[in-house]
Amino acid sequence: MHEEENSAPEEFIGIANFQASGADQLSFSTGDRVLVHNKSSADWWWAEFQGCYGYVPSSYLQLDTEEDVWQDDEYFGNYGTLRLHLEMLSDKPRTETYRQVILSNSAPLRGKVIMDLGCGTGIISLFCACLSQPAAVYAVEASSVAEYTCALVKQNRCENVVKVFQARIEELTLPGKVDVLVSEWMGNCLLFEFMVESVVLARDRWLKQGGMMWPSSACLTLVPCQALTDYSEKMDFWDRPYGLDFSCLKPLAQKEFFSKPKFNHQIVPEDCLSAPSDVITLNMHTLQVSDLEKLSGNFSFTVEKFGTLHGFTAWFSAQFQSLEKDGTVLELNTGPHSELTHWKQTLFMLDSPVTVHEGDCIAGSITLQRNPIWRRHMTITFQWSINSTKVSQVQTNSFPMWR
Numbered sequence: 001m002h003e004e005e006n007s008a009p010e011e012f013i014g015i016a017n018f019q020a021s022g023a024d025q026l027s028f029s030t031g032d033r034v035l036v037h038n039k040s041s042a043d044w045w046w047a048e049f050q051g052c053y054g055y056v057p058s059s060y061l062q063l064d065t066e067e068d069v070w071q072d073d074e075y076f077g078n079y080g081t082l083r084l085h086l087e088m089l090s091d092k093p094r095t096e097t098y099r100q101v102i103l104s105n106s107a108p109l110r111g112k113v114i115m116d117l118g119c120g121t122g123i124i125s126l127f128c129a130c131l132s133q134p135a136a137v138y139a140v141e142a143s144s145v146a147e148y149t150c151a152l153v154k155q156n157r158c159e160n161v162v163k164v165f166q167a168r169i170e171e172l173t174l175p176g177k178v179d180v181l182v183s184e185w186m187g188n189c190l191l192f193e194f195m196v197e198s199v200v201l202a203r204d205r206w207l208k209q210g211g212m213m214w215p216s217s218a219c220l221t222l223v224p225c226q227a228l229t230d231y232s233e234k235m236d237f238w239d240r241p242y243g244l245d246f247s248c249l250k251p252l253a254q255k256e257f258f259s260k261p262k263f264n265h266q267i268v269p270e271d272c273l274s275a276p277s278d279v280i281t282l283n284m285h286t287l288q289v290s291d292l293e294k295l296s297g298n299f300s301f302t303v304e305k306f307g308t309l310h311g312f313t314a315w316f317s318a319q320f321q322s323l324e325k326d327g328t329v330l331e332l333n334t335g336p337h338s339e340l341t342h343w344k345q346t347l348f349m350l351d352s353p354v355t356v357h358e359g360d361c362i363a364g365s366i367t368l369q370r371n372p373i374w375r376r377h378m379t380i381t382f383q384w385s386i387n388s389t390k391v392s393q394v395q396t397n398s399f400p401m402w403r
């Protein structure tokens with residue numbers, strides 16, 4: 001037995017399912033709250049769950065405090081360095097699109113109040129102040145880069161228009177509501193990092209009735225694809241390296257290289273086996289935080305050429321409505337038919353390649369399930385089937401992004 005720990009029990013949250021393998025252990029699932037009474041060893045703790053006592057593996061548990069689940073220290077820490085800002089500023093299609101949006105709305109922006117949420121170095125706020133005559137721009141940035149943003153605003157003589165606020169928008173009280181909420185929040189597969197939640201909360205609290213969201217909408221796009229290079233380098237390789245048979249390592253390779261999405265994939269148009277399809281569309285004026293828990297869309301692709309289905313590739317686009325009636329809608333598209341961006345595309349490799357022929361139909365659904373614990377993460381699940389003369393199979397593949 002063990003001595004009762006005299007400190008108060010701590011509540012931990014399960015971050016994986018644990019199946020007890022002995023009477024002195026406690027089973028629990030992801031998301032369950034477990035009371036730890038005694039950290040009797042580094043790996044096994046004495047705990048209570050649903051009225052029972054037993055040992056639980058400490059590695060399956062996460063201290064249940066709001067901060068940890070958003071990983072904010074790490075998240076905002078990353079954005080405090082220039083690396084990510086340089087990557088985003090160097091992304092010309094991304095940055096030029098936002099510049100074009102401001103420039104082409106220069107007249108209707110006159111006298112308006114704009115919020116730039118997650119302004120980083122303040123580039124969009126500076127575009128607003130230099131390319132139009134807004135009444136004010138509230139540049140909101142939680143990370144320490146905000147200190148430099150102030151300097152950049154001064155250095156570019158925009159301090160009378162641009163006001164920098166170093167805070168999480170969730171904890172900030174602005175001088176007043178805004179006419180336009182502009183933000184560059186999109187992550188891998190559109191949603192990763194889930195900064196979009198902060199954008200929706202800020203919209204509901206600070207955007208005037210009838211105000212404009214930029215982006216106004218965003219789409220997740222999918223295409224069935226070949227990935228011959230990735231497959232041969234990571235999987236076929238094991239068949240005959242240097243004349244030896246290493247094929248028993250292939251299941252390991254599948255798990256290590258293909259069980260998570262490849263976020264920096266660059267798909268070429270000729271690897272697309274059909275026309276791409278928008279599978280999820282977000283209307284940024286009506287989207288609710290609750291919608292973000294689980295988003296899904298159906299797809300039905302007609303294969304346009306003989307080839308090998310290795311998986312699916314995803315990317316996103318964002319649309320910017322004009323402030324002028326019947327004005328042009330501008331778009332940032334991160335797909336293979338547009339100029340490459342720092343997001344590149346995301347490749348989901350299936351368990352085993354399937355030979356497909358022109359006319360085959362690949363139908364199914366994609367579901368983005370937000371992680372109940374790690375609030376910036378999600379799991380992407382494909383349910384799909386191929387109906388063709390040669391083969392008919394139904395498969396489900398799930399990919400964590402990233403926990």
Ligand SMILES: N=C(N)NC/C=C/[C@H]1O[C@@H](n2cnc3c(N)ncnc32)[C@H](O)[C@@H]1O
Pocket residue numbers: 075076079117118119120140141142143167168169170184185186187193195198
């Ligand atoms: N991933 C892409 N594309 N862009 C991410 C862009 C993220 C930037 O927005 C800031 N940010 C993110 N969430 C908040 C928030 N709730 N309040 C204030 N600033 C925030 C981060 O510190 C980065 O500088």
